[in-house]
Amino acid sequence: MNPLLSSLRRPLPLCLLLGLLALAAAAGGLASGPLAIGGGDILGALGLGTAPDPTVSATILQLRLPRVLLGLIVGAALAVSGAAMQGIFRNPLADPGLVGVSSGAALAAVAAIVLGAALGLGAAGRWLLPLASFGGAAVTTLLVSRLSRVDGATQPAQMLLVGLAVNAVSGAGIGLLANIASGPALRALTFWMYGSLGRAGWPEIALTAPVVLLALLLIPLRGRELNALLLGEAEAAHMGVDVERLKRWLVLLVLLAVGGAVALTGIIAFIGLIVPQLIRLWAGPDHRLLLPASALLGGALLTVADTAARTVAAPVELPIGVLTALIGGPFFIALLLRLRGRGETW
Amino acid sequence: MRLAADQVEYAVDGRTLLDRVSLALAPGEVHAVLGRNGAGKSTLLRLLAGDLQPQNGSVSLNGRALSAWTPRARARMRAVLPQSESLRFGFTAEQVVALGRYACPQHRPDTERRIVHEALNMAGVGELALRRYPSLSGGERARVQLARVMAQIWEPLGNTVTDAGGGPRYLLLDEPTASLDLAHQHGCLLQARCFAASGVGVLAVLHDPNLALRYADRVTVLEHGRVIGQGATREVLSRELLERTYGIAIELVHTAGDALPVVIAHPQGLPS
Numbered sequence: 069m070n071p072l073l074s075s076l077r078r079p080l081p082l083c084l085l086l087g088l089l090a091l092a093a094a095a096g097g098l099a100s101g102p103l104a105i106g107g108g109d110i111l112g113a114l115g116l117g118t119a120p121d122p123t124v125s126a127t128i129l130q131l132r133l134p135r136v137l138l139g140l141i142v143g144a145a146l147a148v149s150g151a152a153m154q155g156i157f158r159n160p161l162a163d164p165g166l167v168g169v170s171s172g173a174a175l176a177a178v179a180a181i182v183l184g185a186a187l188g189l190g191a192a193g194r195w196l197l198p199l200a201s202f203g204g205a206a207v208t209t210l211l212v213s214r215l216s217r218v219d220g221a222t223q224p225a226q227m228l229l230v231g232l233a234v235n236a237v238s239g240a241g242i243g244l245l246a247n248i249a250s251g252p253a254l255r256a257l258t259f260w261m262y263g264s265l266g267r268a269g270w271p272e273i274a275l276t277a278p279v280v281l282l283a284l285l286l287i288p289l290r291g292r293e294l295n296a297l298l299l300g301e302a303e304a305a306h307m308g309v310d311v312e313r314l315k316r317w318l319v320l321l322v323l324l325a326v327g328g329a330v331a332l333t334g335i336i337a338f339i340g341l342i343v344p345q346l347i348r349l350w351a352g353p354d355h356r357l358l359l360p361a362s363a364l365l366g367g368a369l370l371t372v373a374d375t376a377a378r379t380v381a382a383p384v385e386l387p388i389g390v391l392t393a394l395i396g397g398p399f400f401i402a403l404l405l406r407l408r409g410r411g412e413t414w
Numbered sequence: 415m416r417l418a419a420d421q422v423e424y425a426v427d428g429r430t431l432l433d434r435v436s437l438a439l440a441p442g443e444v445h446a447v448l449g450r451n452g453a454g455k456s457t458l459l460r461l462l463a464g465d466l467q468p469q470n471g472s473v474s475l476n477g478r479a480l481s482a483w484t485p486r487a488r489a490r491m492r493a494v495l496p497q498s499e500s501l502r503f504g505f506t507a508e509q510v511v512a513l514g515r516y517a518c519p520q521h522r523p524d525t526e527r528r529i530v531h532e533a534l535n536m537a538g539v540g541e542l543a544l545r546r547y548p549s550l551s552g553g554e555r556a557r558v559q560l561a562r563v564m565a566q567i568w569e570p571l572g573n574t575v576t577d578a579g580g581g582p583r584y585l586l587l588d589e590p591t592a593s594l595d596l597a598h599q600h601g602c603l604l605q606a607r608c609f610a611a612s613g614v615g616v617l618a619v620l621h622d623p624n625l626a627l628r629y630a631d632r633v634t635v636l637e638h639g640r641v642i643g644q645g646a647t648r649e650v651l652s653r654e655l656l657e658r659t660y661g662i663a664i665e666l667v668h669t670a671g672d673a674l675p676v677v678i679a680h681p682q683g684l685p686s
Binding site: 158160292293295296298300302303305306307308309310348352353354 | 501506510
């Protein structure tokens with residue numbers, strides 16, 4: 069292989085490249101839209117130069133910057149959570165979306181909106197929503213990890229089947245709530261089913277993003293232990309890993325990341341599945357590289373996808389979850405075929 | 415200093431898997447555990463490894479209760495080769511062996527790499543270092559795993575025992591020869607002998623009494639969770655004991671020029 073290309077399998081060059089990619093995605097997101105904004109004006113609006121006129125400034129600061137930040141944070145959170153879950157369960161299909169964690173969080177969030185509106189909670193609803201989302205993620209994670217254990221080990225097939233059922237029940241629950249909901253609550257439902265980076269503004273970001281960011285920073289510190297865990301839980305314990313403590317800690321962090329991501333943007337499929345798989349194909353399964361690289365690529369991908377979702381059919385905005393699923397589904401099948409060719413069947 | 419089980423009992427759902435079993439693994443020896451399927455061999459190994467806690471009796475490692483050590487300290491003193499492996503992620507063989515170094519004090523990267531490669535060479539799979547693990551054959555994987563567990567306890571710990579571990583090291587092998595061809599079965603146990611010669615206590619669950627006779631200093635024979643023979647291999651593995659253990663007719667044949675008898679099984683009874 070070309071020496072330049074193969075040096076990109078090494079941690080530092082790869083992370084630098086992916087970091088640049090994320091920056092470029094962010095710049096593209098800030099620049100594109102109904103009003104095309106140049107680089108000088110973007111920097112100016114961010115306080116790094118002469119301030120542009122107020123409309124441009126407001127467009128950047130109030131409309132595009134929150135979306136771009138959400139794209140980076142939520143994309144990173146979904147990709148890192150996917151990578152971590154896949155490590156914990158030693159199963160590359162253990163994506164928070166596929167196994168039902170995201171839909172459980174969404175169901176709880178939607179229930180909070182509908183019931184919160186019915187009970188007239190008002191301002192308290194703002195707190196209720198992320199809390200419900202975290203709670204929903206926690207309940208479904210516990211449920212799925214309990215039900216997918218066979219003889220003390222998590223079975224990949226069992227886990228997907230349980231996830232299928234959880235997704236079906238959560239979807240039905242959201243459908244039921246749609247029947248009793250009205251007006252704004254009903255619009256919120258489509259948002260949670262298909263995801264959007266356009267709903268959360270600065271207040272929501274300020275409330276939930278710090279939790280997600282904290283989880284994002286703490287998960288990659290467990291790379292070596294996750295590597296050991298890939299050999300099997302008993303093997304990792306023999307090698308000196310405190311397996312139960314590691315799993316509890318990581319599951320908690322993944323819950324916070326996924327619950328927070330769903331509270332901010334609704335269900336966005338496939339990022340958590342595809343991004344880690346791409347990095348593994350390119351640079352191998354070492355979590356010390358996989359986790360930070362997934363965060364960067366996940367953030368970049370979701371930001372690009374969102375920019376595409378709001379520009380390709382402007383002024384209509386495509387639901388981001390529809391777009392990621394549309395691209396992600398076929399892409400995932402191609403990945404599975406590639407893996408099968410390498411003898412890695414699940 | 416020993417890795418020792420003292421009068422351990424273990425039962426699941428009221429079925430006794432081990433009944434007052436004692437076994438002391440000394441540094442420098444190869445100790446084989448024999449018995450029929452379901453006799454309790456793997457359960458005994460898992461108790462010694464710390465996977466399971468005995469319901470009665472105790473397990474100690476270098477002078478302390480096994481459970482009193484931190485997982486990391488335990489991992490420096492003893493390594494375990496499980497019966498089957500389940501790694502399906504695409505690590506290279508050398509990465510798999512490097513995983514074994516998790517609990518070890520880390521040296522400079524080139525020293526770590528040298529240890530990994532020496533372990534791979536010792537297991538006879540040095541040339542597979544850069545191959546992806548899932549693409550290896552069953553026997554090759556088994557040998558890479560052997561290299562991994564040897565790398566885990568590669569360096570002597572010194573005689574002072576502290577909270578971080580210390581004293582002799584132990585290697586527990588659960589049916590290490592199961593997926594190996596005839597030559598590699600002998601190769602594997604020869605490596606175990608070499609490792610024992612450097613002061614490591616090696617315990618191996620084996621099915622073939624011929625391998626036990628050739629490579630084990632001492633042997634423990636289990637039947638329905640009880641010890642029915644324990645001691646020096648040549649003395650313990652008599653025809654009577656082997657017949658009782660496996661429930662078939664056994665013949666011990668001395669071939670010319672070899673002090674060791676060969677165990678021959680006659681499933682239909684001994685020919686007259």
